[in-house]
């Protein structure tokens with residue numbers, strides 16, 4: 001039996017709370033698509049998806065067909081799966097046969113989808129993604145005439161389910177002009193399609209930050225990742241939310257917690273460096289605890305001398321560089337720390353709490369990055 005050096009827990013009540021909050025927050029006819037790319041932001045697709053279904057979610061968005069296959073294996077047949085990114089041409093057949101929906105953002109995919117759908121005599125359910133300014137994927141303005149022609153002439157093979165786009169950084173107010181422009185372009189394209197008699201069933205543009213910031217753009221569906229897991233896309237979005245609702249507590253609860261244990265303890269004399277190189281110099285005699293997790297387990301090197309952990313109800317700093325399989329934390333002054341003691345890397349211990357973003361005034365992307373790098377092979381334990 002494998003004994004892992006850390007444990008990951010998922011809290012069902014927290015997820016229930018978050019889904020309830022989101023459903024209340026969204027206008028009543030807006031469909032919530034749960035974004036579970038990146039192994040459900042590290043929560044684990046196999047465990048998270050059935051849990052989300054139990055909380056009333058029945059639409060899942062993934063990045064790739066590979067992820068869609070994983071979701072399909074654990075969802076009930078009534079749930080919808082939508083792929084927002086990579087589909088290898090050889091996987092189109094599987095998607096169409098299984099009524100897995102997918103984004104179409106260039107002619108390669110459009111024409112090959114049409115070909116496979118004809119061959120299978122089964123309709124492909126597609127979401128046309130339009131370029132509105134992010135410059136990632138999406139049809140350009142000058143492509144639309146041809147897209148409309150293909151859609152109009154092949155209605156028996158291609159079901160125009162959605163028209164979508166994605167905002168380039170809705171979590172930052174500094175990008176305000178950019179997403180205002182994207183919004184305007186999207187609405188214009190939507191009208192343009194309508195004039196061609198092409199009316200998508202689902203109009204969708206919003207990720208978490210956009211759904212909070214631009215409620216008027218929630219339209220038929222929102223694609224919510226980070227919020228459902230109980231994290232805010234950025235501090236700005238959080239502040240904007242609590243300001244409007246005149247509360248200082250957020251409505252979200254974190255679903256995940258990540259724990260490890262003290263592997264060993266050591267006393268370090270004043271004037272000694274800790275770990276590789278010279279990044280941390282002990283200014284006084286220190287007691288450090290070594291934990292058997294490192295960047296190989298997703299504890300990013302960016303947290304060297306920056307990360308925090310909880311031990312015995314105290315919030316303590318990481319000292320020195322994050323190693324491949326090991327970190328040191330400063331437990332000086334905490335008397336009764338022993339080998340084997342629980343250490344929280346993400347989550348709560350008593351009254352103290354570590355959110356991923358607590359590490360990362362550095363970068364709001366850290367939430368996303370740290371979560372998605374959590375080891376896939378650690379079994380997730382579900383707390384009901």
Ligand SMILES: *Cc1c(COP(=O)(O)O)cnc(C)c1O
Nearest residue numbers: 035084166207208223224225226
């Ligand atoms: C990741 C992603 C989302 C969800 O983003 P969050 O900020 O986690 O809500 C929505 N749409 C697309 C296209 C994405 O790639």
